[in-house]
Amino acid sequence: MPDVTPLANHQCPLCSQPNHCAPAATGSFVSSCWCKAQTFPPELLAQLAPDQRNKSCICQQCVDRFNNQHPQQ
Ligand SMILES: [Zn+2]
Structure with a gap:
């Protein structure tokens, strides 16, 4: 159990x-x-303002949109 x-x-x-x-x-x-089950690309997390980081989850649509725009090789 994570603490x-x-x-x-x-x-x-x-x-x-x-x-x-x-x-x-x-x-x-x-x-x-x-x-x-989702990986959050560091480049996507980097788009957040510093005071937004580790405060709330990014939604699945934003992750999907980022991955569509930045296909993994
Ligand atoms: Zn979103």
């Missing part, structure tokens, strides 16, 4: 849409979530 609390924000910091993060909604990492 940390899930990020409490339910809004994507990039598009302000709900990020659908299950642990954020339930307050427990026991909840399974799409983000556990």
Whole structure:
């Protein structure tokens, strides 16, 4: 069991849409979530302002959009 609390924000910091993060909604990492199977590219995380980092999950749409724009070789 991780000894940390899930990020409490339910809004994507990039598009302000709900990020659908299950642990954020339930307050427990026991909840399974799409983000556990997802990799978040460092280049995408770098688009966040420093005070937004580690505050809220990016939503799946923003991750998908980034991956479509930056295909992995
Ligand atoms: Zn988003």
